[in-house]
Amino acid sequence: MSFDWDAEEDDFFAGPSVRSRQAVDEDFPIPDDFADPVPGFGDPIGLIPQDTAEETNFQQLIRHWMNERHSPDILPGQEVLLGNLLDHIRKQTDDVQLLRADPGSSEDEHFRIMLVHTEIERVKFVIRSYIRTRLHKIEKYARHINSDPNMYERLSKAEFEHAKRYARLEETHYTSSVLQSLPIDQQGLDDNIAFMPPMIPAPSKTRAVFVHARQDCPRVKLLDGSMMEMKKDQISLVPYNVIEHLLARGEVELV
Amino acid sequence: MVLPAHLKNNLMPSEIKFIAENELITILPRYSMKKIELIGTTIPALRGMRRERVPIWVALILKSQDKCNIVPPEWMNVAYLKEKYEDELKTPYRFSDLPSNWIEVSKILLTKAADDLADPSHQLRSIIQDLREIRLVKSRRGLKELNESNIELLxxxxxxxxxxxxxxxxxxxxxxxxxxxxxxxxxxxNANNYEDSDEDEDMDN
Structure with missing residues (x-):
């Protein structure tokens, strides 16, 4: 992978707004300073209090992966989580390589190496799928991302750069292939024409999603004005904007 | 392009199986192995004939090399599933409380570890098929309730x-x-209201 996650994390945390968001996202009931990235900040497993240790990094990633797959909108990126997992993968891969190179290792050891290797591939699979899902949405909504400052803080620096470049390419392509031969007043790419769908596609937040309540949730208001209360483990089909804030707090997950 | 079209709006059954494979299951090892620290979990030290809980994917690898027997979960037997089937018949508007990945887990066990199951696999397959069908009928019937705002499923x-x-x-x-x-x-x-309420929620956070 060509990303340098460590370098990216530092940049990513330059803005304070991201930090508080991260703390909320991880729904760890732990002091804020935990979310502060210390240079060389390694595997946090030992630091997590007992009650949240049940959900490992990998399980968190699977949850965020599923959320991202089902959500119509782009969710805040899980930079810290990915960084930790990638560090861990690197470490495990090095160990595997080292053990493989050792001619004296027994058959039992080979079996153990195979298990470790299998797991590395499983984690990589989820990471790839997660990143590709995000990339897909980023490309789809590249021009929207460029026009809406609220989207910036949900993306990593690399993702944001990609969105900018992609939007520029798209616009150049439209202009050079079609628009330049049209009259000037028909060349716009962001005109707001009454009774027409907007020219910049934005995520449709009213799309329905299946949500699973991870805990008892506060009541939410539905489209028709009535209230809905979700008990733990309840699964509902609701429009995305109804549960958007619950998802951001990690109280529900998409399934 | 980044995400193939068949993955865009739905999950592949293979991805659901992948998720289910991370669940823990009890095994009876026939093989000793030292503890392994993995990224997502830890495989405990295995010793012959001492029950341990490991992720299903580990159990399947061990099983394929004849290094363990899988102890099927307590719901994975004909008597229990029959009972659930009766429940499904009695309550036309509710689903019985099977584990949330019962189909995936039962499928994995039936294909990869049929000899470890308590009952003959053809009986299990047939009761599982019955359960699936009655639940499918129910969920289809439930679709009548479908409206533009919400639906609850249990x-x-x-x-x-x-x-x-x-x-x-x-x-x-x-x-x-x-x-x-x-x-x-x-x-x-409405649209305006929702925008507003979303922003309020954000500020509360």
Whole structure:
């Protein structure tokens, strides 16, 4: 992978707004300073209090992966989580390589190496799928991302750069292939024409999603004005904007 | 392009199986192995004939090399599933409380570890098929309740949700579009309200 996650994390945390968001996202009931990235900040497993240790990094990633797959909108990126997992993968891969190179290792050891290797591939699979899902949405909504400052803080620096470049390419392509031969007043790419769908596609937040309540949730208001209360483990089909804030707090997950 | 079209709106059954494989299952090892620290979990030290809980994917590798027997979960037997089937018949509007990945886990065990199961696999397959069918009928009947705003489901497994998803989401989105068109004046005020309430929520955070 060509990303340098460590370098990216530092940049990513330059803005304070991201930090508080991260703390909320991880729904760890732990002091804020935990979310502060210390240079060389390694595997946090030992630091997590007992009650949240049940959900490992990998399980968190699977949850965020599923959320991202089902959500119509782009969710805040899980930079810290990915960084930790990638560090861990690197470490495990090095160990595997080292053990493989050792001619004296027994058959039992080979079996153990195979298990470790299998797991590395499983984690990589989820990471790839997660990143590709995000990339897909980023490309789809590249021009929207460029026009809406609220989207910036949900993306990593690399993702944001990609969105900018992609939007520029798209616009150049439209202009050079079609628009330049049209009259000037028909060349716009962001005109707001009454009774027409907007020219910049934005995520449709009213799309329905299946949500699973991870805990008892506060009541939410539905489209028709009535209230809905979700008990733990309840699964509902609701429009995305109804549960958007619950998802951001990690109280529900998409399934 | 980044995400193949068949992955865009739904999960693949293979992905659901992948998720289910991370669940823990009890095994009876026939092999000793030292503890292994993995990224997502830890495989405990294995010793012959001492029960341990490991992720299903580990159990399957061990099983394929004849290094363990899998202890099937307590719901994975004909008597229990029959009981659940009776429950399904008695309560036409509710789903019985099977584990949320019962289809995936039972499928994995039936194909990879049939000899470890308590009952003959053809009986298990047939009762599982019965259960699946009655639940499918129920969930289809439940679709009558479908409207533009919300629907509550209890006890459906991930795979069952996945089967419903393409149809249900399309219908619900169309219904909502229709609903919004019928009441254009409500629509504009509604839209504004939602924007506002979303922002309020954000600030509360």
């Amino acid at each position: 006890g459906l497994s991930l795979l069952e949700i996945n089967e419903l998803r393409p149809f249900v989401l399309t219908v619900m989105n169309k219904l909502r579009q229709l609903h919004d068109t019928v009441k254009p004046e409500d629509d504009s005020t």
